[in-house]
Amino acid sequence: MTVVTRPLVRVGQGWDLHRLVAGGPLRLAGIDIAHDRGAKGHSDGDVVLHALTDAVLGAVGAGDIGSHFPDTDPRWKGADSAVFLEEAVRVIRDRGFDIGNVDVNVLLERPKLAPHREAMRRRLAGILGVTEDCVSLKAKTNEGLGEIGSGDALAAMAVVGLVYTD
Ligand code: MG
Numbered sequence: 001m002t003v004v005t006r007p008l009v010r011v012g013q014g015w016d017l018h019r020l021v022a023g024g025p026l027r028l029a030g031i032d033i034a035h036d037r038g039a040k041g042h043s044d045g046d047v048v049l050h051a052l053t054d055a056v057l058g059a060v061g062a063g064d065i066g067s068h069f070p071d072t073d074p075r076w077k078g079a080d081s082a083v084f085l086e087e088a089v090r091v092i093r094d095r096g097f098d099i100g101n102v103d104v105n106v107l108l109e110r111p112k113l114a115p116h117r118e119a120m121r122r123r124l125a126g127i128l129g130v131t132e133d134c135v136s137l138k139a140k141t142n143e144g145l146g147e148i149g150s151g152d153a154l155a156a157m158a159v160v161g162l163v164y165t166d
Contacts, residue, residue, distance in 0.1 A: 010097065010162040012059030016050035017148075017155040028106065028113070029120035029137065030082050030127055035111050039154065042071035048104055048120070048137070049081035049127070051158040055102070056088040059162045060095050082127050089128060096166030099128050103136040108154040113139040 018039040025032040027039060029048040039045030053065045069076050069084050089099065102124070106113060113120070117137055125132045142148035148155060 008164045010059045012055040012160045014051040014054030014158045016047040017153055018045045018047050019153050030123040031119055033116055043076050043079040043081050046081040047156040049085050051156040053084045053088045055158040055160040059160055060092050062091050085127050096164055097162040098165045099130050100161035100163040101134045102160045104158045106139040106156045107142055107148050109141050109151045
């Protein structure tokens with residue numbers, strides 16, 4: 001019998017939701033999108049970066065965004081959430097892993113994200129330190145249903161695959 005002491009591939013998932021309130025821009029995947037509403041949050045409220053941070057940390061069992069960056073800490077008030085994701089990537093690299101790929105779904109009624117998709121992928125690739133072909137970002141509406149459908153909230157879900165490189 002072969003005993004695998006360290007998996008070569010690991011997977012993590014993350015999810016986040018924020019309220020949308022009057023006043024833009026909308027911060028998403030590390031870029032500002034012109035919109036009449038923005039995400040309410042202790043930090044910049046970037047659901048894509050928050051979901052990705054939880055996915056990356058989760059892949060190595062390193063807790064979650066709340067345990068690393070508590071929203072009671074004034075240091076993170078209005079913070080650029082890229083800092084959170086960069087720290088999560090540092091944690092997994094310290095353990096010998098690298099990002100294989102990420103796949104993100106954004107649930108948002110409006111605005112349409114298609115015109116911003118490539119800029120968002122580029123920004124995510126930069127934060128993660130990978131090439132753009134390792135980054136997928138998709139967007140869906142909630143068909144007008146619930147708080148997301150009424151434009152009062154947006155959410156993101158993320159999956160990340162890690163590969164052991166040490
Ligand atoms: Mg959040």
